[in-house]
Amino acid sequence: MKSDFKFSNLLGTVYRRGNVLFSRDGTQLLSPVGNRVSVFDLINNKSFTFEYEHRKNIACIDLNPQGTLLLSVDEDGRAILVNFKARTVLHHFNFKEKVSDLKFSPDGKLFALACGRFLQIWKTPSVTEDRQFAPFVRYRVHAGHFANIISLTWSRDSRFLISTSKDLTARIWSIDSDEKNLASMTFAGHRDYVMGAFFSQDQEQIYTVSKDGALFQWEYTAKDSDLLEDGEEPDPSTFSWRxxxxxxxxxxxxxxxxxxxHASSNILIVGFTNGEFRLYELPHFTLIQQLTMGQNAVNTVSVNHSGEWLAFGSSKLGQLLVYEWQSESYILKQQGHFDSANALAYSPDGSRVVTASEDGRIKLWDVISGFCLVTFKEHTSAVTAVQFAKRGQLLFSSSLDGTVRVWDLIRYRxxxxxxxxxxxxxxxLAADPTGEVVCAGSVDSFDIHVWSVQTGQLVETLSGHEGPVSCLSFSSENSVLASASWDKTIRIWSIFSRSQQVEPLELYSDVLSISMRPDGKEVAASTLDGQILLFNxxxxxxxxxxxxxxxxxxxxxxxxxxxAKNSARSKFFTTINYSFDGLSIVAGGNNNSICLYDVPNEVLLKRFIVSRNMSLNGTMEFLNSSKMTEAGSLDLIDRDAENSDLEDRIDNTLPGSRRGGDLSTRRVRPEIRVTSLQFSPTAHAFAAASTEGLLIYSVDDTLIFDPFDLDMDVTPQAVLEALKEEEHLSALIMAFRLNEEYLINQVYEAVPLKDISLVSSSIPSVYVPRLLKFIGDFAMESQHIExxxxxxKALVSSHGKYIANHKHEFASALxxxxxxxxRVSKEVVSAANDNKYAYYFLTSTDGSIEKEDSDPEIADSDGELQASEEDEVMDISDEEEGWIGFTEKKDNLPLNEDQDSDEELL
Structure with missing residues (x-):
């Protein structure tokens, strides 16, 4: 079992607070998720989350115009500079004050910060400039506003900067000292906060938008320009912004x-507190579209460089929306769980993860893309457990509403x-691997209820526990059920023989979680006294x-x-899970650690820190003594009444609430905890449902150098020479010895069709799992399906017996x-359904068309038209390519979160 797991992605949450922004090419969307930054690739249907973490939730982010440097700043003003291409942290810096907005200049040489009521301009770190001792060099500080600055906007030529403030004004600043007199202007006249100010394309007009819904257009004109006669030159001293x-x-x-x-298309996009957003064309103020994304406020809006896509974020429900306004269609529509996740389950092929939440919703996430595929809302109370059937087409869920539901993942119902x-x-909840029966337990009953999935009837009630049933676990190989109860016992049941296999297993402490080893011969139990017990x-x-x-x-x-050393609050694990081979156990609980244990040696292999976000309770081992006062910690003092905005002073939350999606308004801080853990069936990853979201930890095989029988003669040049001499088997083995993916790919595609069977039968058995794993990963991106x-087929036919005897080695590859x-079968079925009526039409046409001498088509005896063999093959290949491409496009767009079930199947 490998232990070098690393954080790879964050699912379950798509937006928390702050601003969202597009990359320069407009194909990627950057969104702050708590103290991390997630990037959504809207073209390739993928997403990833940067590994670095801030100490607090991120307040604002920006990407330089070259797309190489990402700067993110948290609530306390601590910034992290990141190489966006290499995903590596370059520098940490503290601005020592809250930053409300951050913008790079269009030429990329400077960036501006809104720190309180001051405007700070800094030089962008660059290797081409003079080498400085400090990466961050402050260029200038401007003071002039009487209240905090809200937003910043650069001019297209990077010469001027506009700032808007809570003092009801906007100001224009000059970067060059020589032009200071030309840009010493205060834009006053609004009756509420100025939320934004923007330059027109030619920089002849400036538009300012206030909170109360007023849009002012400013122009640099003379005071009495209308009274001048023809040919008369106005006095330059009378010019000003009006x-x-x-x-x-x-x-x-x-x-x-x-x-x-968006200056080049003159489109103004405005988001309101009621969830509505509008598009106006300026300067004529023509309303183009008016839509809503819900009942909660639109916190941020962004437009890509071409002006085609708009991105909206709402922090109340964690919604993220990408909208193409010209075609009036959604490119991306995602929403995380409103409440914390209670349970998760991997699909049998490891490609999807299901999460269940306190909000009564079940979401199906694609592990590769990171997008939510479908949301089930039928449960009326918190969902407590979810589990897949062995084939992956059925999903079982239990809830506090008193129901156990079975979901069809083909029709999504x-x-x-x-x-x-x-x-x-x-x-x-626990489901039989065959999917025939499902069991559920309750804290209000001492019995285990067993239902038949086929008939829907309650077929058995297993009695024996003397306390509420807390945990259930099925073996994946046989129908052996383990149950744990508050009576401090674990009972082993044989479901189909309706009996207990052994006497109850007595424990000295309460059982918090149990997990059955996949072969059904051992069960592990996590207890309240901080131990994991293993029973045969x-x-x-x-x-x-x-x-x-x-x-x-x-x-x-x-x-x-x-x-923290003397705290006994969370010195135990509330969830554990066995790995596929039964050699490791991963454990988590109401604390800030996930531990990976080696079962045979009973030792800790690796410990993972769940989060370093100091906005959550339980992430700090020591408190900051500088914040301790006679009234307690400064962080515990409610200062909402001191806010300047009325909506910020009003608090509608329940005192003491520890759950919910809006982290910024709860009086009690959310606690860091892990509610569920599970290994992926591929054994190369595991997922953890935590307060921060769904964390995915995986092993990156592409960066591991693990050669087989490597010697001096095995070089990339030798591989290419063997390939040139058509020694395909030798070239493939040497490529695997070097473990270079590009070499394996080149040799793999160079093997002729007629030699595939010979190469497959001759390849040594030690390379078969690696070759199968390579084909499985490569084929997901390849167009060569056949x-x-x-x-x-050749590999399985040649090495079928070896695969059957070593199934643990081939688990990930298979x-x-x-x-x-x-995936191929779904696409073929979908393409056939989409083109079924076109096929009926083409096959039902009669032969009434007169054929010409040059036409290769020949009329048969029934009068139907038949093409020649060559043309028929060409037509079918072209049509199939079009069908599959069309189906892929529909599958790749992550739009089907809240659509009807029929649309989601397409």
Whole structure:
């Protein structure tokens, strides 16, 4: 079992707070997610999250025009400079004050910060400039506003800068000292906060937008220009910026929350507090579109460089929207869970993850793309557990609303609902690997309820526990069920023989979580005293014990009167899971650590820190003594009443609420915790449902140099020479010895079709799992479907017996191949359904068309037209290519989160 797992992606949350922005080419969208930054590739349908973390939630981000440097600043003014291409951190810096806005200049040489009521201009770090001791060099500081600055806007030529403030004014600043007199102007006249100011394309007009919905147009004109006679030159001293036009949005009770302007197309986009957003064409103030993204405020808006796509973010529900306004269609529509996630489950092929939340919703996430595919809303209360059937087409879920539901993941619908004889909330769930029966337990009942999936009837009630049932776990190989209860016992049941295999396993502490080893011979239990106990199921004896207390990092809460070292609050694990080979256990709980244990040796292999976000409770081991006062910690003092805005002073939250999606308004800080953990069936990753979202930790095989029998004669040049001499088997083995992906790819595609069977049968068995894994990963991106399928068939036919005897070694490879085959089959079925009526039409046409001498088509005896063999093959290949491409385009667009089930199947 590999232990070199690293953080690879963050799912489950797409936006928290701050500003979203497009990359220079407009194909990538950057979104702050808590104290991290996620990047969504809108063209290739992929996403990734930067590995670096801030100490607090991110307040603003910006990318330089060259697309190489990313600067992100958190709530306290601490900044991190990142190489966007290489995804590496270059420098940490502290601006020592809250930053409300951040903008790079269009030429990329400077960047401006809004720090309180001061405007700071800094030089962009660059290797081409004079080498400085400090990467950040401050260029200039401007003071003039009487309240905090809200937004900044650069002119296209990087000579001027406009700042808007809460003092109801906007100011224009000059970067060059020689032009200071030309740009010493204050734009006054608004009756509310100025939310944004923008230059026109020719920089002859300036537009200012206020919070109360007023849009002013300013022009640099003379005072009495209308009174001048023809040919008379105006006095330059009379020139100044003046209001030439006033317009109003008339949005009733809604206030302007954000605004942006695309100068080249003269499109103004405005977001309001009621969730509405509008598009206006300036300078005529023509309303183009008026839409809404919900009932919550639009916190940020951004437009890409071409002006085609608009991005909106709403922090209340964590919504992220990319909208193409010309075609009136959504490019991206994503929303995370409103409440914390309770449970997760991997699909059998490892390509998807299902999360269940306190908000009663179940979401299906694609691991590769990072997008939510579908959301199920039928549950009326918190969902407590989810689990896949072995084939991956059925999903089971239990809820506190007293139901257990079965979901069809082909049609995306709920087709079975199970209830007990009396209405009791279910808190744990286990499904038989065959998908025939499903079991659920409750804290209100001492019995385990068993239903038949086929008939929907309650077929059995397993009695024996003397306390509420807390955990259930099925073996993936046989129908052995393990159950844990508050009576401090674990019972082993044989479902189909309706009996207990062994006597109840007695423990000395409460059981918090159990996990069955995949082969069904051992069960692991996490207890309240911080231990993981291992039991042999066949003889009912304890075979191992792992003491976890010293491995757990339990942070100190702000309201604690004791140190983290003396805290017993979270010195235990609430969720554990076995790896596919049964050699490792991953464990997590209400603390800031995820621990990976080696089962045979009972030792800690690796410990992962869940989050370093100091905005969460339990992430700090020591408190900052400078913030301690006689009234307690400064962070615990509610200062909402001191806010200048009325909507910020109003607090509608419940006192003491520890759950919810809006982290900024809760009086009690959310606690860092891990509610569920599970290994991927591919054994190369595991997922953790935490307060920050769904964390994915994986092993990156592409960066590992792991050669087989490497000697001096094996070089890339030798591989190419062997390939040139058509020694395909030798070239393929040497490429695997070097473990260079580009060499393996080149040799793999160079093998002729007629030699695939010979090469597959002659390749040594040690390389078969690596070749299958390579084909499974390569085929997901390749267009050569038949070529890859021929390779897979030849390998399985030649080495089928070896694969069957070493299935643990081939687990990851076979699941990668299975994922590819399932994708191809779905696309073929979808293409056939989409073109079914076109096929009926073409085959039902009669032969009434007169054929010409040059026409290769020949009329048969029935009068139907038949093409020649060559033309028929060409026509079919062209049509299939078009069908599959069309289907892929529809599948790749992550638009199907809240659509109807019929649309999601296409």
């Amino acid at each position: 209001i030439t036009k006033k317009n109003y949005f008339y949005a009733s009770q809604a206030k302007v929350k954000c605004a942006t302007f 709920n087709f079975r609902t199970f209830t007990a004889a009396e209405r009791i909330p279910f808190n744990c 199921i066949e003889d009912g004896k304890q075979v191992g014990l792992i003491d976890c207390k010293k491995d757990i990092i339990a942070g100190r809460h702000l309201e604690d009167r004791f140190t 070529f890859n399928l021929i390779w897979i 699941r990668a191949v299975q994922r590819f085959i399932v």
